[in-house]
Amino acid sequence: MAEISPQILAVFQRALSLRERAQESPVRNDLLDAALKELYDVLEELQVAEEDLYHRNQELTNAFQEVISQRQRYQDLFDLTPHGYVVTDAQGKILEANRAIATLLASPRAFLIDKPLSIFIAPDDRQAFSLQLGQLQNLKRIEAWEIQICPVQQSPLPAVLTVETTRDPSGSITCLRWLIQDGRERQQFKKLLVEQNTQLEQQALQRTEELQRALEFETGLKRITDKVRDSLDEAEILQIVVEEIATRLKLDDCSAFLLDLDAETATLRYQFAAAQDHIYSLGDIVEIANNRELYTQISQGYSFQFCTWSGEQGQSQRTILFSSIFDDQGTLGYLQLTQLYSRVFNHQEIRLVQQVASQCAIALRQARFVHTIQQQIRQLEILNHLKDDFLSTVSHELRSPLTSIKLSIRMLEIALKQSGVLTTEPHPINNYFEILKTECDREILLVNNLLDMARLEAEKAQLFLTTVELQTWVPTIAKGFRERCQLQQQQLCIEIPPDLPPLTTDVTELEQILRELLHNACKYTPAHGRISVTAQSTAGSIALIVSNTGVEIPLSERDRIFERFYRIPHSDPWKHGGTGLGLALVRKRVEYIGATIEVQGQPGQTSFQISFPPYPPYGDPVSPQTESDLA
Missing domain, CATH: 1.20.58 (Methane Monooxygenase Hydroxylase; Chain G, domain 1)
Incomplete structure (x- = not known):
């Protein structure tokens, strides 16, 4: 260039x-x-x-x-890598070797060049190595090939081979690249892995057993708790607790003691003894003063165990566990569990006993509370019967004198009119005489109501069923109230559907019910108010409804108005007065004829609904009553 x-x-x-x-x-x-x-x-x-x-x-x-x-x-990298690397031709002759493989094969690098790799394979694995080498013609890579190699003048050792082919554009193998790793670490790792798997399996088995025991614990505790809570008898509760614990823990002795802290004694109330060698017998009384330290721990709600020892052999004769029957109100007693020989109670067993003792305390408190309530109820029932007997006796004793007084007043009225003392002109004597008659009638009504109440509560009277048509029967009963409503400027409405089916009931009792409801409606309905009597039929059942406007009974008072002698405070602006027996008698009569009564309220209106069952509760009805029959 x-x-x-x-x-x-x-x-x-x-x-x-x-x-x-x-x-x-x-x-x-x-x-x-x-x-x-x-x-x-x-x-x-x-x-x-x-x-x-x-x-x-x-x-x-x-x-x-x-x-x-x-x-x-x-x-x-080839020389310094910690793993053994070898490059061979397609027949396995070594072309290159790094330091790690020279160290692994205990030979110099120069010695390895041009040597067949197969001579460093253990004799037992050479045939398999040759077969696998021949298959590399059709493979690209072989991984994790475990084989034994033979370092020079050393014993065979495990190795892991990975081989990858390198090819020219025509697909022919140009060389083979081998990764040869010492298999001893792999074997150690596999051994460690096996050991860890074994440990994990043991831990899983142990955990499964713990969970199974916990499940059995919870199941047993729930079974005992359900049995204990289903009982309200103190002796039965202690029997269940003692027998269940003794059976579940396979005890030699299990006893339940109840404490009397005032007398400083503990009484054995129930015992389960599998062995004859037991310390106490049923009914034994233990003095707290004889072992005050032990009972101090029990009274504080603790659970503890100790062993008794034989003086001759120096071995444990029995293990005793104490668990307090304790709640937030104090200690009721304790459970004493005994096991012979040297077996002690483990944590789970102690926990089970503590849980059962806690549930036992709750059940005992509940049983004692229910027992106290039952005693109070029996006392109240006795007092109620005495009161009813007293009222019945007084009513019977007053009925004859009041009847004589009423007859005397009637005779006196006739005599005074004949003598001219009583006249139609206004005079104080006339007023006094009217007050005398009114109060006499009021006392007679009170006595009759008390006698009717006693008769209905005795439930000795027999129903006299009659079939009536309300379309004609109700107007006949209400006829006596129309004049009163007119004088008080009230509107009385009767609305009975023409197609209403006949009603079968005790007509005498129903008449008293309707009259009392109409009487109350007239008393508490203001001028220009409306009083209505309606009826309806649903699925064979008939309902009779008496409503009036002007007043509304509070929701909190709707159940109490049927109690005897109860009057709603500040609900009588017209000062009509009354004994508080009217609605109580109404409910008794309604129940007596097999019906139900319900109070319904709307703003400015009160309704009493009497619902009759589809069929009469007793006896056979007589023929229907018509208006002419009633007349």
């Missing part, structure tokens, strides 16, 4: 000189000018080509240096 450039430059300068001389010559030859111009152009093209050739030559030089550098780096 350096020789070509000066020659091109010399020719270029000579052509340029000839061109200048031709231009100076007086004789001009066009052919010569064209030749010189073409020569000049050719020289310029040669100069450009020469520069391009120079640059390409420079690039080739740089690429060659890079190849040399990369080859050196590859050689360094």
